[in-house]
Amino acid sequence: xxxxxxxxxxxxxxxxxxxxxxxxxxxxxxxxxxxxxxxxxxxxxxxxxxxxxxxxxxxxxxxxxxxxxxxxxxxxxxxxxxxxxxxxxxxxxxxxxxxxxxxxxxxxxxxxxxxxxxxxxxxxxxxxxxxxxxxxxxxxxxxxxxxxxxxxxxxxxxxxxxxxxxxxx
Amino acid sequence: xxxxxxxxxxxxxxxxxxxxxxxxxxxxxxxxxxxxxxxxxxxxxxxxxxxxxxxxxxxxxxxxxxxxxxxxxxxxxxxxxxxxxxxxxxxxxxxxxxxxxxxxxxxxxxxxxxxxxxxxxxxxxxxxxxxxxxxxxxxxxxxxxxxxxxxxxxxxxxxxxxxxxxxxxxxxxxxxxxxxxxxxxxxxxxxxxxxxxxxxxxxxxxxxxxxxxxxxxxxxxxxxxxxxxxxxxxxxxxxxxxxxxxxxxxxxxxxxxxxxxxxxxxxxxxxxxxxxxxxxxxxxxxxxxxxxxxxxxxxxxxxxxxxxxxxxxxxxxxxxxxxxxxxxxxxxxxxxxxxxxxxxxxxxxxxxxxxxxxxxxxxxxxxxxxxxxxxxxxxxxxxxxxxx
Numbered sequence: 001x002x003x004x005x006x007x008x009x010x011x012x013x014x015x016x017x018x019x020x021x022x023x024x025x026x027x028x029x030x031x032x033x034x035x036x037x038x039x040x041x042x043x044x045x046x047x048x049x050x051x052x053x054x055x056x057x058x059x060x061x062x063x064x065x066x067x068x069x070x071x072x073x074x075x076x077x078x079x080x081x082x083x084x085x086x087x088x089x090x091x092x093x094x095x096x097x098x099x100x101x102x103x104x105x106x107x108x109x110x111x112x113x114x115x116x117x118x119x120x121x122x123x124x125x126x127x128x129x130x131x132x133x134x135x136x137x138x139x140x141x142x143x144x145x146x147x148x149x150x151x152x153x154x155x156x157x158x159x160x161x162x163x164x165x166x167x168x169x
Numbered sequence: 170x171x172x173x174x175x176x177x178x179x180x181x182x183x184x185x186x187x188x189x190x191x192x193x194x195x196x197x198x199x200x201x202x203x204x205x206x207x208x209x210x211x212x213x214x215x216x217x218x219x220x221x222x223x224x225x226x227x228x229x230x231x232x233x234x235x236x237x238x239x240x241x242x243x244x245x246x247x248x249x250x251x252x253x254x255x256x257x258x259x260x261x262x263x264x265x266x267x268x269x270x271x272x273x274x275x276x277x278x279x280x281x282x283x284x285x286x287x288x289x290x291x292x293x294x295x296x297x298x299x300x301x302x303x304x305x306x307x308x309x310x311x312x313x314x315x316x317x318x319x320x321x322x323x324x325x326x327x328x329x330x331x332x333x334x335x336x337x338x339x340x341x342x343x344x345x346x347x348x349x350x351x352x353x354x355x356x357x358x359x360x361x362x363x364x365x366x367x368x369x370x371x372x373x374x375x376x377x378x379x380x381x382x383x384x385x386x387x388x389x390x391x392x393x394x395x396x397x398x399x400x401x402x403x404x405x406x407x408x409x410x411x412x413x414x415x416x417x418x419x420x421x422x423x424x425x426x427x428x429x430x431x432x433x434x435x436x437x438x439x440x441x442x443x444x445x446x447x448x449x450x451x452x453x454x455x456x457x458x459x460x461x462x463x464x465x466x467x468x469x470x471x472x473x474x475x476x477x478x479x480x481x482x483x484x485x486x487x488x489x490x491x492x493x494x495x496x497x498x499x500x501x502x503x504x505x506x507x508x509x510x511x512x513x514x515x516x517x518x519x520x521x522x523x524x525x526x527x528x529x530x531x532x533x534x535x536x537x538x539x540x541x542x543x544x545x546x547x548x549x550x551x552x553x554x555x556x557x
Contacts, residue, residue, distance in 0.1 A: 032466035168208030
């Protein structure tokens, strides 16, 4: 039982490390954790095969990159289906590549959908043409994302951190 | 008109300044330098703590507090210390809130030393203990520790230096600059010596929460030690509140009162803003844990990195410093530090700054981002290859 807990702790630690920087090599992670590289490789392989780690992604400041990108959060009100509830319409919406995320939420609306496109018009046309007409969709409300202050735990602005003294005894 | 320097008090004139003040000044101003010479966390004070302070300012808490410190803070502190160490200090009389641990150490020495009293301290040592002892009229007696003991001071070493004028022993573990820690057993042996020779013990445990293996043992929690220990601790390192200037002393009622006597005249009270923030800080153990975990990762990377470069480094179990030996280069500590700074723009602190037995070593802090650590190690590698 103790062994299982230790294993779990190592998994959690690796996940924490990846959340901050997924580009670290197995060797670097092994160093940080004080365990062997082979063990790190094995744990990561296990996490990947179990689909606990779905993907490795970079958090990108598109504005700075000069890449045109517009994102919108669409609130979608849905008539749930008997037996399958919200699942089938959620899955259907998920299939569109323009859709970044689909989540079931509490509150006035049912699904929160994140859509991205090159321009506001593109996104608006997508919602009007592909989401709104779906049979189970009763209503949509589109919020265009205007400015990102923080995303995935990353603050985009310069946090006012005063410079430390280079030498303090 | 006489030279102004003639008007400076003798004991201040005689206090040796840091021999490499110039080196430090250059290091401070150098662009693109990576400094492993820092003595404070790279983390900003957790937002919750800052927010509590800001809120207190908005509500207008800007006046003096009791000399002892806000009662609410002392009570919360007494609770916390009890939970963590099993030692209970009466918030009214046995706890004093000070302006940093620095002030607490100074007060402790000034409160107990008569001219000619001796204070034993282990080296390599934090740079303030000697000056504070001397300014208080005392004499320091140094015990040199070595890397063969992983810089842990042994009870016998202390005992050897005891004379009839020895008043107190200063213990500082986890240690700045070495990162060394003492086990419960090590401390118990020292406690026996303190008991036998009726010494006071000033225990600076400011890095106590930054312990990576085993648990930190509070000296005052050892058998019979509460009465003879002046426990010093603070918020700077564990809560990343270095600039706030907040610490405390805990101990026997009469000693703490004596310290308060001095404190009330020279400081009045610690900043109210810092005290208000500290009350919130004591509720932020999760933040401390987060920082400690991150330091731990970096600790391993640093020790591993230095050893693989041929700079033999024992594994420090506390604080955020490593103390590798640079003897393999054939350079002195100062030469090493200066050349490393000018050739590769990495700042490390020569070990001899912390005592003669620190010669041959340098202090490398790992309170730096992983990214900078990696870069620093690469630059050190280039430097070492260059001097071969």
